[in-house]
């Protein structure tokens with residue numbers, strides 16, 4: 073187990089567990105969390121012992137209540153903000169991970185909270201989960217990819233409505249919108265995520281990796297290019313499997 077200040081990172085039986093750990097501030101995403109998440113994501117990416125990862129939030133009330141409002145717009149200058157973003161591209165790193173990532177979401181899932189969840193591949197929510205993007209109400213736009221990842225998951229019209237109105241979505245509606253794959257009881261949230269993780273980790277890591285790439289990269293391509301990508305990945309996997317025999 074690696075304990076940072078605001079994130080707990082554990083590994084058990086090939087499963088990585090990332091817990092956002094500022095329950096007293098509803099796991100609000102602050103600069104410290106950004107730095108620690110960057111380190112943890114790098115470790116996940118490089119560690120062959122981690123086959124699948126579960127993201128969750130500490131405490132009863134929230135997965136993550138968004139960016140830390142006490143640090144709101146505190147960057148010393150746009151130039152420095154841009155440099156930090158370049159050096160620590162947490163969201164680029166997140167989306168570049170080819171291992172299966174599962175988000176176990178409860179309570180408030182706001183702003184960066186949704187955006188973290190959208191960087192994951194499978195989202196489970198407990199019945200008490202509530203989702204929202206409050207950015208526009210604060211005079212800003214999502215900064216962690218949400219304006220791009222949300223419409224790719226729920227479609228343009230729903231994403232626009234959620235973002236432009238700041239309307240919150242409860243778990244059952246999130247399920248209808250396909251923002252989450254399953255809704256379970258609060259008690260069953262982690263066990264349900266672990267059941268999925270155990271099923272997934274039993275498969276070949278390279279087949280999981282290539283399958284994830286085929287879908288996530290393919291979605292940004294034309295059908296023709298996507299089919300080419302699938303064929304390339306399929307051939308690559310076939311050759312790897314052949315060499316292994």
Ligand code: COA
Nearest residue numbers: 096097098100137138139140141142180182183184206207
């Ligand atoms: N940044 C920093 N601190 C936050 C926070 C955030 N985004 N969200 C909640 N907190 C802190 C509160 O200040 C409070 O701290 P305190 O106990 O020291 O006063 C603590 O977390 C508990 O929050 P509280 O507001 O008392 O809980 P609640 O259940 O009454 O309300 C929310 C929950 C989520 C509705 C409310 O906290 C809220 O609106 N948070 C801001 C959401 C937001 O706009 N996020 C930014 C997205 S870009």
